[in-house]
Amino acid sequence: MTAPATAPATHDRLPALLDAIRAFLAARVLPLEPELLQREFRDLLPRLAALRAEVKAQGMWAPFLPASLGGLGLSLAEYAEVSAVLGTSPVGHYVFNCQAPDVGNMELLHAHGSPALQKRWLAPLVAGDVRSCFSMTEPEFPGSNPVWMGTRAVRDGDEYVVTGRKWFTSSADGAAFAIVMAVTDPDAPPHRRASQIVVPMDAPGVRLVRNVRIMGEAGSDWASHAEVQYEGVRVPVGNRIGRQGEGFALAQERLGPGRIHHCMRWIGICERALDLMCRRAVSRELSPGKPLGLQQQVQFWIAESRSEIDAARLYVLDTARRIDAEGAAAARDAISGIKFHVAGVLQRVLDRAIQVHGALGVTDDTPLAYWYRHERGARIYDGADEVHKASLAKRILKRYGMEARE
Structure with missing residues (x-):
């Protein structure tokens, strides 16, 4: 079935890019769907990795990123059109390195991360060498109220000590790092209490409690929604994204x-x-x-x-x-x-x-x-x-x- 014509694009190459993505999905990704739907996603990760390499070689990698980072420099409206095409397959975004929560984490680190954070974490994330997760929601507090949370990051010299429990930490299983939302200024006004801090998932004190089963699916690797415990995790103050209280x-x-x-x-x-x-x-x-x-x-x-x-x-x-x-x-x-x-x-x-x-x-x-x-x-x-x-x-x-x- 033919979808309606997309709205006029400001980027001359967008129509050709959309056609190329549709062709790649039809020829290389959709034929994998029967296996994807019958098996664990982790079993097919090597084959998906090969497809990701093909996408990168064809110059369609991470189209939402600026060209300086290896992306295509599309505007948000242009990338929206790309996202709709990728959404026609359960793994379309993953194959093109556009999957959540990595997209948001890349955008956040690019806009507000220090040069050191960008070198240590953004570069491998952009390259597709690692995955990341975003850790904000907590079991004890409503996820729709992001100013109300119990996780604390207490300053101790040049380090933060992070303590708390999160769940629905998207893609925590297999992630190299988390961006953790934690209260750094408990006495500040509600919208100035929290900061966002990069926490390596292999740091002492980080414990993946479980992958939460969602509608019958436990999830694994890039598709998990995990409960994570942070037990006195020490990270450098330089791992904070932006200024303190800007979470x-x-x-x-x-x-x-x-x-x-x-x-x-x-x-x-x-x-x-x-x-x-x-x-x-x-x-x-x-x-x-x-x-x-x-x-x-x-x-x-x-x-x-x-x-x-x-x-x-x-x-x-x-x-x-x-x-x-x-x-x-x-x-x-x-x-x-x-x-x-x-x-x-x-x-x-x-x-x-x-x-x-x-x-x-x-x-x-x-x-x-x-x-x-x-x-x-x-x-x-x-x-x-x-x-x-x-x-x-x-x-x-x-x-x-x-x-x-x-």
Whole structure:
């Protein structure tokens, strides 16, 4: 099925790049999917590593990064289009070194890391030689409130001593380092209490407690969501990213582009799900000569999915262009809006596609069941949809004179 034409790009080479990525995915990545869906991802990492080497050799590596770091120097809006294409495969972003949380960690280290941190951690991350993780959410505190946490980083001379417990530390299993959000100034105002600190995962006192099972999947290597204990971990003060107390501000800065990355990946999943739905509708016969696509309800699902995906795509791309032009603060409302809007579109499109596939849809013979399990969290992580809806509504109502009351 042909996706709608992408919006005009400011970068002349973007259309050709998108075509090249689609061709690479079709020829080299999609044929691996049956194995990927039936086996542990770690079993296929050597083959995925070979594909990553091919991508690098073809000059399509890490397109979100500036050319000075070996990327393609795309704007956020341009990379959003790339992310949607990569999202059509469960491992598309990984093969192109665009996977979360590494994308956000690379952007953070590039913008705010010291030269020493960039040399020690950013360079191998950009090269694809290591993985990283992001450690913010804690079991005892709501993840949607990033100013409320118990992990402490206490200054002791030229070191921080980090103590606390985190979970949903994305990709901790196999990561070389974590960017840990920890309270460094407990007496400061709420939004100035925390800092972000690079912690090597092999440092004494770092303990990977477990990989949390998510919808029946434990995760491994690049796909884990781990619980991690930091027990008096000592790291140099120079491992801090930015100034002390800037952890929340850095998290917010990371949030805008991160939402674009997530939402466009979800749109890529929707495009693939719709394609599979349409193929099933024309190939599956209810009786001889009567394909499933003749059913009006199936036609409704296809039409609704197409219109919802198109609208979501334009909403996200407009938000990305606004961030590029005016910064994330100016796009704050839209950044909240795209998160819950596209997460809802994603779940509806996947649900329709599974229904059209019938019993086949709940097997791992297609990627639909995998995505349905893996992406149900879209309405929860990065802040529950309900939190974003309430926050957005309060900001809107404030412009009409109503002050928020708790």
